[in-house]
Amino acid sequence: MTKTPKWNATDLPDQTGRTAVVTGANSGLGIATADALARAGAHVVLAVRDIKRGEAAAATVQGARGSVEVRRLDLADLASVRAFAAAWQGTLDLLINNAGVMNVPxxxxxxxxxxxxxxxxxxxxxxxxxxxxxxxxxxxxxxSGAHKLPGARMHFDNLNLTGEYSPVAAYSQSKLANLLFTLELQRRLTAAGSPVRALAAHPGWAATNLQGADASPLRRALMQMGNRFIAQDNKAGALPTLYAATQDLPGASYLGPDGLGEMRGGPTMVGRSAAAADPESAKRLWTASEELTGVTFPALKGKEITAGGGR
Incomplete structure (x- = not known):
C-alpha cells in the first residue's frame, strides 16, 4: 500500500502579492519559515534584532519567486517594538510571532x-x-509543548518570577502565555467583527540555536544529543507554522507535528493543556499585558480597526 506523502513546504499555496512579517527570522525556524513563504511568492520582512545577521540570513534565500527585506526589531525593548510598528505602511497579510529565548539565565x-x-x-x-x-x-x-510541563502555570502575582526564578518555569510560563494570548486575541477579533484570525503552532523538537543558550550545562548537553538523534531539522520544524499560516483553519487553532509525543512529523491539529484553554486566565493575562506594556487592543471605528495606545 502506498503511503500518502505528508504535507510539506512544496504544498504551500501561491503567496504572490502577500506580505508577511517573521520575527526572529535570522536563523532556525524563522529563516526556514521566511524562506518557504518567499519561495511561494510572498514578500517577507525578516524582523530581527541584529541587522547584519538578518542580511546574512536573507542572502541564503535564493531562487525565490517572492522577495525578502530586513528590518530591525528587538522584542526585549518596547521602544523598538513601537518604532517597528510605527514605520509600517500599507497592509500586512501575515504576522508570524516566531522569535524567542529558552531556559536562559x-x-x-x-x-x-x-x-x-x-x-x-x-x-x-x-x-x-x-x-x-x-x-x-x-x-x-x-x-511550545513546554506549556504542558508539570507545574507549568501563570504566576499572576509574580509574572517576573522575582525571588523564585527558574529557567524552565519561566520558559513554560512564556509558552503558556503564547497560547492564552492566541485564545483571547481570537475572542476579541471575533467580537470586533474582524476577519483576521489568531492561531498558534509548535515545532516539536527541532534542532535550532535556541537550545544553545540554556542556563544548565547538563540540559545543554542533553539537548545537543537530542538535536543529533531525535530532532528534526528547522525546515521540518517550521511546517506547523507554515500550515497555520496558509491553510483554511478556524481561529485559535493549534498546530504541531503528528508523530509520537508531537516531537516530529507532519503538521496537524494538536491539543493544549487545560490551563492553556482557560478563557478566564486568557482575559486576566491580557489585562496584565496591557498594564505592563501600555498597549491595548485596537478600538473599532466602523468596520475598520484603529491603532491601540502605547506609553
Missing amino acids: ESRTKDGFERQFGTNHLGHFALTNLLLPHLTDRVVTVA
Missing part, C-alpha cells in the same frame, strides 16, 4: 521584565496589537 528586558516572559510574550503582544490596524489575514504565534 535570569535577566531582564530593557523595560525591566523577566527576559523570557518579556521577549516571548510581552514583545509579541505589543507588536501584534500595534500592527493589527494593518493586518488582513492572520497572526500565527509559535508556542
Whole structure:
C-alpha cells in the first residue's frame, strides 16, 4: 500500500502579492519559515534584532519567486517594538510571532521584565496589537509543548518570577502565555467583527540555536544529543507554522507535528493543556499585558480597526 506523502513546504499555496512579517527570522525556524513563504511568492520582512545577521540570513534565500527585506526589531525593548510598528505602511497579510529565548539565565528586558516572559510574550503582544490596524489575514504565534510541563502555570502575582526564578518555569510560563494570548486575541477579533484570525503552532523538537543558550550545562548537553538523534531539522520544524499560516483553519487553532509525543512529523491539529484553554486566565493575562506594556487592543471605528495606545 502506498503511503500518502505528508504535507510539506512544496504544498504551500501561491503567496504572490502577500506580505508577511517573521520575527526572529535570522536563523532556525524563522529563516526556514521566511524562506518557504518567499519561495511561494510572498514578500517577507525578516524582523530581527541584529541587522547584519538578518542580511546574512536573507542572502541564503535564493531562487525565490517572492522577495525578502530586513528590518530591525528587538522584542526585549518596547521602544523598538513601537518604532517597528510605527514605520509600517500599507497592509500586512501575515504576522508570524516566531522569535524567542529558552531556559536562559535570569535577566531582564530593557523595560525591566523577566527576559523570557518579556521577549516571548510581552514583545509579541505589543507588536501584534500595534500592527493589527494593518493586518488582513492572520497572526500565527509559535508556542511550545513546554506549556504542558508539570507545574507549568501563570504566576499572576509574580509574572517576573522575582525571588523564585527558574529557567524552565519561566520558559513554560512564556509558552503558556503564547497560547492564552492566541485564545483571547481570537475572542476579541471575533467580537470586533474582524476577519483576521489568531492561531498558534509548535515545532516539536527541532534542532535550532535556541537550545544553545540554556542556563544548565547538563540540559545543554542533553539537548545537543537530542538535536543529533531525535530532532528534526528547522525546515521540518517550521511546517506547523507554515500550515497555520496558509491553510483554511478556524481561529485559535493549534498546530504541531503528528508523530509520537508531537516531537516530529507532519503538521496537524494538536491539543493544549487545560490551563492553556482557560478563557478566564486568557482575559486576566491580557489585562496584565496591557498594564505592563501600555498597549491595548485596537478600538473599532466602523468596520475598520484603529491603532491601540502605547506609553
